[in-house]
Amino acid sequence: MSPATAPTISFIGAIDQGTTSTRFIIFNQKGEIVAQHQIEFEQIYPQPGWHEHNPDELVSSVEECIDGAVAQFEKQGHSKSQIKAVGITNQRETTVVWDKNTGNALYNAIVWTDTRSQDLVRRLKQRLGASELTSRCGLPLSTYPSVSKLLWMLDNVKAVKEAYENGTLAFGTVDTWLTFKLNGGTTKNVYVSDPSNASRTMFMNLEKLEYDNELIDWFRLDRNKIKLAKIVRSSDKTAYGSLANTSLQGTKIMGCLGDQSAALVGQKGFTPGRAKNTYGTGCFLLYNVGDKPVYSSHGLMSTVAFDFGPGKCMYALEGSIAVGGSSVKFLVNNFGFIENSTKLSALAETVEDNGGVTFVTAFSGLFAPYWIDDARGTIFGITAYTQRGHIARATLEATCFQTKAILDSMGKDSGKDLEELAVDGGMCNSDLVMQTQSDLIGIPVNRPAMRETTALGAAIAAGFAAGVWSTFEELQEVNLEGSTFFKPQITVEAADKRFERWEKAVQMSKGWAN
Ligand SMILES: Nc1ncnc2c1ncn2[C@@H]1O[C@H](COP(=O)(O)OP(=O)(O)O)[C@@H](O)[C@H]1O
Numbered sequence: 001m002s003p004a005t006a007p008t009i010s011f012i013g014a015i016d017q018g019t020t021s022t023r024f025i026i027f028n029q030k031g032e033i034v035a036q037h038q039i040e041f042e043q044i045y046p047q048p049g050w051h052e053h054n055p056d057e058l059v060s061s062v063e064e065c066i067d068g069a070v071a072q073f074e075k076q077g078h079s080k081s082q083i084k085a086v087g088i089t090n091q092r093e094t095t096v097v098w099d100k101n102t103g104n105a106l107y108n109a110i111v112w113t114d115t116r117s118q119d120l121v122r123r124l125k126q127r128l129g130a131s132e133l134t135s136r137c138g139l140p141l142s143t144y145p146s147v148s149k150l151l152w153m154l155d156n157v158k159a160v161k162e163a164y165e166n167g168t169l170a171f172g173t174v175d176t177w178l179t180f181k182l183n184g185g186t187t188k189n190v191y192v193s194d195p196s197n198a199s200r201t202m203f204m205n206l207e208k209l210e211y212d213n214e215l216i217d218w219f220r221l222d223r224n225k226i227k228l229a230k231i232v233r234s235s236d237k238t239a240y241g242s243l244a245n246t247s248l249q250g251t252k253i254m255g256c257l258g259d260q261s262a263a264l265v266g267q268k269g270f271t272p273g274r275a276k277n278t279y280g281t282g283c284f285l286l287y288n289v290g291d292k293p294v295y296s297s298h299g300l301m302s303t304v305a306f307d308f309g310p311g312k313c314m315y316a317l318e319g320s321i322a323v324g325g326s327s328v329k330f331l332v333n334n335f336g337f338i339e340n341s342t343k344l345s346a347l348a349e350t351v352e353d354n355g356g357v358t359f360v361t362a363f364s365g366l367f368a369p370y371w372i373d374d375a376r377g378t379i380f381g382i383t384a385y386t387q388r389g390h391i392a393r394a395t396l397e398a399t400c401f402q403t404k405a406i407l408d409s410m411g412k413d414s415g416k417d418l419e420e421l422a423v424d425g426g427m428c429n430s431d432l433v434m435q436t437q438s439d440l441i442g443i444p445v446n447r448p449a450m451r452e453t454t455a456l457g458a459a460i461a462a463g464f465a466a467g468v469w470s471t472f473e474e475l476q477e478v479n480l481e482g483s484t485f486f487k488p489q490i491t492v493e494a495a496d497k498r499f500e501r502w503e504k505a506v507q508m509s510k511g512w513a514n
């Protein structure tokens, strides 16, 4: 029976714990949203370059979203027993440490964008063997992976150092922290992570999908002194336990994926050659390369796309942009340019072009494919002619230029050029951004009608384990209707000229944070 004709009797819930907000979304078997609740939580910036979250607030935001969405769901006449399982998807690399005896966090979560470990990372890069790490774990040494955040805490936070020395230190990415807490903390002691999250620590061997003792030793960490999560499949009936509290108490958690992997799954990127670009807080392009990792020679990362069991474990090449939609939030929150993010495109459209302005939004240095850690946000080309609209336009364009640079690298690494780019994430709501993107990369951009693809990916991971879906083919019809296609409207020469200006600006933004 195709999903379109199957009776809608089962539902799946998805927790989407992103960088700026948490959502809980309930999907039916056709992959349609039935109920949802979303909460924004506090962004803590204690110093320039530092970015933290309160770990307890992450948990309470999840619980509040579950209760909010379930209340809506029940109002529609459904019963919560119809929710067969819950999947988790989360911001990756963000690092939480806690005491395994008390279950209490020892420090704020250090967010993936945080650059405080910059000096530490520079020292590590001098250590013998540093250049060989990427071929084992897929990630380059930078402030981005969890390990640099953990090492900083061990050097600088007394309670973390003491817990390590006493052997009571638990360390995890957000999926592990949430699963531990949602299961009831120390009453159940569930410590799990899936490969798409565990691979972002720099401790996992990409091919074996297991912790690599040589990597852990290289970072001079004693594995016996840290409680690490067990690495299990992204889709699993029992490993993730069940919800201890909330209105869904007793419902099993059966899926877990890092948010960028989840978006690839939600875009049905199950087979090699499929790609998606998610314009959230950051912006992340993942390209499915098949069941063996491909290592980049052009500044991209290798990562696990998803692990749904034998024959269904795929890898991806990834291009990560540290600042995507957060550049829009920056203009709203720090400069009061406009009242909210949805209005920035309208401001950008008050002018015809960027008026010669280029904004390198390197607030956390530049990630892929450049990896310039000492660049900082720099605006070029300001003259007496410059209006707020020009800055707005240059801000939106920055993410599109970086996506173009990533696609060029992907073409070189894979030997193939993409024919179409599937997109999602908050910033893709801007038609101007999507048209600019298509113009710069010279291929169509395909924006689905239902843009909660990250949550859908987590629901698919859980739904596979719960038996709601059993083959990738069944899902191919999901979310096809109502897509918008943006086609290139400028010549390749015009696009190249614009891109040359951007590349010049990137070179000139180097070295500021030295
Ligand atoms: N219409 C819009 N135009 C431009 N940016 C937008 C728009 N709507 C949302 N955004 C940006 O999208 C981001 C939120 O996207 P989302 O996918 O929810 O991110 P995350 O999962 O990282 O929290 C915010 O940074 C916001 O500034």
Ligand SMILES: O=P(O)(O)OC[C@H](O)CO
Binding pocket: 018, 019, 020, 090, 091, 092, 093, 112, 258, 259, 260, 278, 280, 281, 282, 283
């Ligand atoms: O919150 P997002 O959607 O920008 O995603 C964060 C990434 O997982 C960081 O690697």
